[in-house]
Amino acid sequence: MGNITLALAGNPNTGKTSLFNLLTGSSQHVGNWPGVTVERKEGHFSYEGMNFTLVDLPGIYSLGAASIDEQVASEFLIKEKPELAITVVDASNLERSLYLVVQMLEAGQPLIIALNMADVAENKGIRIHREKLEKALGVPVVPTVARERKGLEDLVKRVKDRFENGVSLSLLAIPYGEKVEQSLDRIAKNVSSALLREANIDRRLASIKIAEGDPLIISMLEKLGEAKEVTAIVEEENERLELELGYDLLTAVIERRWNFISAITQKVAERNLSLKKNLSPSDKIDRIVTHKIWGLPIFLIITWFMFRFTYAVGDPIADYLDGTISALGERIAFLMETAGFPLFAGSFVADGVIGGVGSIVVFFPHIMVLFAFIAILEDSGYMARGAFVMDRIMRAMGLHGKSFIPMLMGFGCNVPSIMATRVLERPRDRMITLLVLPFMSCSARLPVYLLFAGIFFGNHAGTIVFSLYVLGIAIAVISAKVLGSTLFKGESSQFVMELPPYHLPQAGSVLKSAWERASLFLKKAGTVIFGAVIIVWVMASLPLGVEYGSHESIVGRIGDMLAPLFAPAGFGFWQAGVALFFGFFAKEIVVGTLGTLLAGGEAGLASALPALFSPLSAYAFLVMTLLYVPCIAAVAAFKRETNSWKWTFFMIAYTTLIAYGAAVIVYQGGQLLLGLS
Numbered sequence: 142m143g144n145i146t147l148a149l150a151g152n153p154n155t156g157k158t159s160l161f162n163l164l165t166g167s168s169q170h171v172g173n174w175p176g177v178t179v180e181r182k183e184g185h186f187s188y189e190g191m192n193f194t195l196v197d198l199p200g201i202y203s204l205g206a207a208s209i210d211e212q213v214a215s216e217f218l219i220k221e222k223p224e225l226a227i228t229v230v231d232a233s234n235l236e237r238s239l240y241l242v243v244q245m246l247e248a249g250q251p252l253i254i255a256l257n258m259a260d261v262a263e264n265k266g267i268r269i270h271r272e273k274l275e276k277a278l279g280v281p282v283v284p285t286v287a288r289e290r291k292g293l294e295d296l297v298k299r300v301k302d303r304f305e306n307g308v309s310l311s312l313l314a315i316p317y318g319e320k321v322e323q324s325l326d327r328i329a330k331n332v333s334s335a336l337l338r339e340a341n342i343d344r345r346l347a348s349i350k351i352a353e354g355d356p357l358i359i360s361m362l363e364k365l366g367e368a369k370e371v372t373a374i375v376e377e378e379n380e381r382l383e384l385e386l387g388y389d390l391l392t393a394v395i396e397r398r399w400n401f402i403s404a405i406t407q408k409v410a411e412r413n414l415s416l417k418k419n420l421s422p423s424d425k426i427d428r429i430v431t432h433k434i435w436g437l438p439i440f441l442i443i444t445w446f447m448f449r450f451t452y453a454v455g456d457p458i459a460d461y462l463d464g465t466i467s468a469l470g471e472r473i474a475f476l477m478e479t480a481g482f483p484l485f486a487g488s489f490v491a492d493g494v495i496g497g498v499g500s501i502v503v504f505f506p507h508i509m510v511l512f513a514f515i516a517i518l519e520d521s522g523y524m525a526r527g528a529f530v531m532d533r534i535m536r537a538m539g540l541h542g543k544s545f546i547p548m549l550m551g552f553g554c555n556v557p558s559i560m561a562t563r564v565l566e567r568p569r570d571r572m573i574t575l576l577v578l579p580f581m582s583c584s585a586r587l588p589v590y591l592l593f594a595g596i597f598f599g600n601h602a603g604t605i606v607f608s609l610y611v612l613g614i615a616i617a618v619i620s621a622k623v624l625g626s627t628l629f630k631g632e633s634s635q636f637v638m639e640l641p642p643y644h645l646p647q648a649g650s651v652l653k654s655a656w657e658r659a660s661l662f663l664k665k666a667g668t669v670i671f672g673a674v675i676i677v678w679v680m681a682s683l684p685l686g687v688e689y690g691s692h693e694s695i696v697g698r699i700g701d702m703l704a705p706l707f708a709p710a711g712f713g714f715w716q717a718g719v720a721l722f723f724g725f726f727a728k729e730i731v732v733g734t735l736g737t738l739l740a741g742g743e744a745g746l747a748s749a750l751p752a753l754f755s756p757l758s759a760y761a762f763l764v765m766t767l768l769y770v771p772c773i774a775a776v777a778a779f780k781r782e783t784n785s786w787k788w789t790f791f792m793i794a795y796t797t798l799i800a801y802g803a804a805v806i807v808y809q810g811g812q813l814l815l816g817l818s
């Protein structure tokens with residue numbers, strides 16, 4: 142019998158080379174792929190009278206041309222048409238591995254799956270039902286552990302079987318949905334038979350490749366002089382889909398493919414800690430803290446305690462700091478007055494700088510304590526368990542578990558967390574996550590809570606702050622569910638997250654991490670917030686001659702315009718309107734503004750605020766601050782990541798409406814309850 146060419150394909154680090162070495166032994170030939178410096182390994186082996194040539198392809202995640210490796214591998218498959226490919230799949234990372242498999246099947250490449258790393262999967266408590274996977278994809282699946290030379294015999298036997306029974310070309314047709322199919326059909330109708338002959342593919346595959354912008358097909362189109370016409374059609378279809386689905390053809394194709402893969406993964410893979418062998422002490426702890434029922438309450442109790450602790454330690458230090466800062470302000474104002482400075486200069490220092498920036502800086506101790514606590518949770522490895530517990534909820538709500546990583550980062554600052562949504566491969570997951578991220582309570586909102594909770598809720602301050610964080614998560618999760626079943630329909634995927642081993646947190650690294658974050662807070666107070674507070678102070682002093690911070694000043698007029706709007710939420714007075722208005726620039730400025738407007742003179746915020754707010758309206762105000770449009774930097778990041786004004790405006794309107802609705806419900810509902818009791 143002649144020589145049969147087999148390709149060895151798969152993601153990087155799935156064990157291709159290990160399998161290659163085991164199969165071919167010493168009969169290897171190493172060279173380079175033509176024109177590039179990517180290593181090409183070729184080897185031979187025989188089995189029961191059949192001779193095979195095995196080519197080890199570079200590791201890739203998809204068949205495209207994003208990298209030289211992808212180009213080399215795709216061209217080999219298209220041009221040399223290996224009679225069979227052994228596609229190595231990482232069993233511990235099934236979902237990601239399947240993307241390439243699905244693409245190869247769509248391209249009509251006959252293949253057999255080596256389900257490698259079966260040992261790693263087992264250690265993670267992942268079980269993959271081989272027969273179900275075979276049925277779902279219509280290809281043979283052979284479990285292997287290349288490192289232990291397990292499953293090789295089976296693999297070779299199945300390869301031989303395929304040839305004895307004839308390799309059937311089982312084309313996989315992914316359901317792309319009516320709207321996308323329409324586009325694909327239209328493109329298919331418009332490609333010439335010359336192209337199909339040249340590329341040696343059928344119409345449907347040609348249309349998919351064109352939708353994907355496959356460079357090989359595009360260059361063929363150019364050679365045949367059809368590129369312009371086809372590109373115009375793709376552009377038109379992009380526009381139509383943008384309107385109907387919210388994304389372009391390429392995105393829709395990728396999206397639907399992941400949908401298809403997620404549905405398969407959910408059917409064939411199961412993750413269960415109790416499947417794990419050899420439980421270590423860390424596994425035993427995990428059994429409790431990631432328990433189906435107890436995991437969430439444990440997570441909540443720990444975070445609740447964190448906020449209680451923050452107040453218990455932060456309060457006395459902040460009190461001391463507060464006293465020192467206001468005494469300093471008064472002293473400086475007094476000195477300036479006696480030194481003959483004009484009155485406004487003294488007001489600038491006392492009201493603007495000390496009142497505004499000082500009112501934020503006093504929360505530095507709280508922030509430091511909170512971040513130290515979070516650093517301890519992260520360092521010890523518990524935070525990853527929290528994410529794991531939340532993952533179950535995320536999935537129940539139709540979100541990818543990985544969404545929780547950016548959401549967790551959102552507690553720090555929404556801006557990097559918006560960028561972190563790049564870890565989500567699927568546009569649908571990414572869009573939903575982006576839209577709900579602003580509800581995660583970033584640390585800039587914390588000073589607002591700390592201020593109000595401390596003044597209005599005394600001993601229960603920690604619980605109140607905790608409740609706001611929980612509310613933010615709850616609204617995010619519910620919104621995700623709603624968005625996922627309306628605007629962005631689809632399957633969610635499974636999440637397999639590494640749980641790092643536990644270890645004792647190091648005092649040094651905890652303090653360093655807390656200091657790094659807390660000092661960012663101080664830096665922001667000294668720059669952005671300082672600048673904003675000056676603007677507020679100026680606008681509160683103008684036009685010339687008005688009483689500082691009065692109704693007649695510019696801020697007073699802005700506030701007056703907004704005030705009636707907020708009356709149903711219980712804070713229909715102008716200072717609240719102004720604070721929320723400026724809070725758009727950075728949420729800490731809500732405190733800075735109130736400080737600048739109210740804290741001047743003897744009356745500190747602690748005595749000024751209770752004259753305006755009741756505990757109930759204070760809480761409604763906090764709910765508003767939590768949920769309404771994120772700061773301008775986050776909005777800019779959102780625009781950059783989505784590259785869409787439409788979605789950016791949608792996000793602004795959506796968050797603000799929800800915030801307003803929630804604040805009104807809290808206030809009106811609270812009134813009702815208070816009236817009843």
Ligand code: GDP
Pocket residue numbers: 151152153154155156157158159160200257258259260261285286287288289
């Ligand atoms: P390639 O990038 O796909 O060629 O992967 P390699 O063959 O270079 O393997 C990557 C790493 O995974 C190496 O350290 C291998 O020893 C290891 N490896 C390969 N197969 C298995 C397996 O089945 N189980 C385990 N635990 N490790 C494996």
Ligand code: MG
Pocket residue numbers: 157158159200
């Ligand atoms: Mg390799």
